[in-house]
Amino acid sequence: MNQDFQHAAGEELEIITVRVEKEARNRYLLYGAEGKLLLSLHEDIMVAYRLFKGSVITPELLQEVVIKDMQHQAYSLGLRYLGVKPRTRSQIKQYLQRKDIEEQYIEHALDRLENENLVDDEEYARQFALSRMNSGLKGRLMIRQELQQRGVPKELAAAALSDVDESSELAAAQKLADKKSRSLKGELRARKNKLTAFLLRRGFPSPIVREVIRGVSWEPDHSSPEEEDGAFA
Secondary structure (H helix, E strand, C coil), X not given: CHHHHHHHCCCCEECCEEEECCCCCCEEEEECHHHCEEEEEEHHHHHHCCCCCCCEECHXXXXXXXXXXXXXXXXXXXXXXXXXXXXXXXXXXXXHHHCCCCHHHHHHHHHHHHHCCCCCHHHHHHHHHHHHHHCCCCCHHHHHHHHHHCCCCHHHHHHHHHCCCHHHHHHHHHHHHHHHHCCCCCCHHHHHHHXXXXXXXXXXXXXXXXXXXXXXXXXXXXXXHHHHCCCCC
């Protein structure tokens, strides 16, 4: 709507009427002569440029106001998206693209969010890695993959994982193995193979998996005749 008016504008126009836009929060509709709709603006932009009843809009001012309003829309959408939980720059960009925001306004919004320390891929990666390993019980290989899926650059993902020491990863693997081993059935060799494959799928490196498997306290599976006969004693 704003851009259509921009192309048609060639002279100064006076704002005759200002009305609240019912379907959009904190936005106003500015009308000119004969009830012609001139602009739809966020109230912050309207106040900043003092575009009230009786104000005159020049073509140059119109172009500037349209750009500022689009920048504000992109920023507000990004801020609202961030309000749910932390996001990466890439995730916010994809969200704004789905909202049909133009690329130039997306980049402006992302830069502003970063400057305000509301978007920080490095800190996001660090917190994500710690959370996934400690509560999600996942290894660094899977965490790296998940970070990259969320648009975190490879170097930032690697840096975040370098902060996670091997003892923490080992502890996570042990906790997961202890829980999983109790649900496995069958011969001991088969259970070990199943647990090994499970831990590898969860992203734990092979050396840690081997160490964890050696330390598991296997409970007898009474459904397995071989173990009952003491074949694996």
